[in-house]
Amino acid sequence: MKEVCRENPERKAGPVRIVQIPGCRDRRRKRAAAYCRVSTELAAQEDSLTAQIRYYTDYIRLCPEWDFAGIYFDEQSGTRTWNRPGFQALVCDAVAGKVDVILVKSVSRFARNIVDCERTLQMLRGNGVDVIFEREGIHTGAPGSSMLLSVLAAVAQDESRSISDNMKWSCLQRVRRGEFCFGNHQILGYDTVNRRLVPNQDAWIVRMVFELFTAGCRYREISEAVEAAGGRSIRGNRLSSAAILRILRNEAYMGDKLLQKQAPKNFLTKKPEQGAAYESRYLTDDHEAIVDRATWRRAQEILRERRERRAGRKDEASGKGPVQETEKPQAGKQQAEEQGKPEV
Numbered sequence: 001m002k003e004v005c006r007e008n009p010e011r012k013a014g015p016v017r018i019v020q021i022p023g024c025r026d027r028r029r030k031r032a033a034a035y036c037r038v039s040t041e042l043a044a045q046e047d048s049l050t051a052q053i054r055y056y057t058d059y060i061r062l063c064p065e066w067d068f069a070g071i072y073f074d075e076q077s078g079t080r081t082w083n084r085p086g087f088q089a090l091v092c093d094a095v096a097g098k099v100d101v102i103l104v105k106s107v108s109r110f111a112r113n114i115v116d117c118e119r120t121l122q123m124l125r126g127n128g129v130d131v132i133f134e135r136e137g138i139h140t141g142a143p144g145s146s147m148l149l150s151v152l153a154a155v156a157q158d159e160s161r162s163i164s165d166n167m168k169w170s171c172l173q174r175v176r177r178g179e180f181c182f183g184n185h186q187i188l189g190y191d192t193v194n195r196r197l198v199p200n201q202d203a204w205i206v207r208m209v210f211e212l213f214t215a216g217c218r219y220r221e222i223s224e225a226v227e228a229a230g231g232r233s234i235r236g237n238r239l240s241s242a243a244i245l246r247i248l249r250n251e252a253y254m255g256d257k258l259l260q261k262q263a264p265k266n267f268l269t270k271k272p273e274q275g276a277a278y279e280s281r282y283l284t285d286d287h288e289a290i291v292d293r294a295t296w297r298r299a300q301e302i303l304r305e306r307r308e309r310r311a312g313r314k315d316e317a318s319g320k321g322p323v324q325e326t327e328k329p330q331a332g333k334q335q336a337e338e339q340g341k342p343e344v
Helices: 043-062 085-095 114-126 145-177 203-214 219-228 241-249 293-318 331-338
Strands: 002-006 016-020 030-037 066-074 101-104 130-133 190-193 196-199 257-259 281-283
Touching: 030 043, 030 085, 043 066, 043 101, 066 085, 085 114, 114 130, 203 219, 203 241, 203 293, 219 241, 241 293
Parallel strands: 030 066, 030 101, 101 130
Antiparallel strands: 002 016, 190 196, 257 281
């Protein structure tokens, strides 16, 4: 406990004694934790994550002023915070008083979104938690660190934007060359061999889905029949209604491929950018089909009829009468019909 005495100009009876009471976090050794992050699950990134965890574990345990409070890590993009469970757990523990000091390799490992970075640091600072960024040599408890961190967070966000633009350009070039690449390199019923789709041992599941659907079965009946026959999704789960619908609408099963089906994703929200211009390319007879074109087109007709019936029932219930065709169809649908391509 520290005592400070000073003269009070308004009171001449004697000196005023001011007692400074240390905070609860200052009375004991600091509890330090580290946050590590890699962007992908590639082997090289996994090695990097293992090295980071080992380094910070040894570093914190060897520091005489700190108590080891754990290592938190994620294998996710840094442009968002809500989808990083390790990051969320660290912030919750810090706010709850379980962590006093957080060590991070760099600002870009902490967050690549300037808004999330500033909001999180402000929350931690308000709860007496210090964050140390080793590469930049920044301590959030030091004066003037806020402005410097804002600049570095903006730089990290701009780096993410640049990486995203490069990936979009690369994807565009592949589309123009007629090449395709699935995000997870997986589609039920196919294997990717030398960048081409080849039917595999699960192709019978796709055929069964189309046969039952065109025979008039509903999604639940199809799912039960496939499960009874031993069929599962790629992840080993029972086929859901949404999974069956995706199978029925996928033109890949009749041997074609539509490249770039939707607008590129925004690098921050990870959702397709509304109104963004993009190029699509339709490949006919690109690979071996699992179902014939007549079956696939019949499935699309049934889907269209079901949509129209549902829309008609909704309009009747609301008193609007039957559905009227719009004078101006959607641009994507109109272009597909003009070029003789199926609507996907």
